[in-house]
Amino acid sequence: MSLESRVMEEIKTAMKAKDEVGLRTLRAIKAAILIEKTAEGGGEVLTEADELKMLNKMAKQRRDSIEIFVSQNREDLASKEREELAIIETYLPKQLTNDELVEALKQIIAQVGANSAADMGKVMGVASKQLAGQADGKAISTAVKTLLA
The missing domain is CATH 1.10.10.410 (Arc Repressor Mutant, subunit A)
Incomplete structure (x- = not known):
């Protein structure tokens, strides 16, 4: 099952469960997929490597944001980013110790x-x-x- 179809199924599940964090994050992943697919040189179907690269980029953005928010004593914003990062990481391979x-x-x-x-x-x-x-x-x-x- 491709990442896009997995995300679409999980969006439905998150909507039924009224999971705001999951829904927000899954919609961000869906938007990133659409951007990749419509980008110049992008194809109709993303390869697994493209999906992985996109998810890593999203995770890195969240980590950088967390670092900035923590340094500025904005724990409310950092906690939102942590929640999103946790969901994005479920789609990534296990990280090496x-x-x-x-x-x-x-x-x-x-x-x-x-x-x-x-x-x-x-x-x-x-x-x-x-x-x-x-x-x-x-x-x-x-x-x-x-x-x-």
Whole structure:
């Protein structure tokens, strides 16, 4: 079942259950899907990679907003973003723990043959593709810097 059809079914369920948070978030996902589909170069059907990329972008936006709202002592707005983020994350693959991320990156570093910070670009290229959706790009970058230092 595609993401779009899953979201449409869950919108119906959220409407029946009068779940305002779920409905708001699901409608945001639906809107993002429509934007992707109608964007220049977009096709009628989104690939799984496109869906994953879109959901990661939405999750990152929520995390950034939470950070800003917390720094400005706006807990009311931060809590709304946390609620939406929790729902968006249900559509994403399980995120790697820090230890799992480090182990995966050690294997990638060995595979690429990197041995200094100058090889970071090689490692990041492979890591970004292999770990897409499983870890945040910022976390990957920080871990790679640490491992290559």
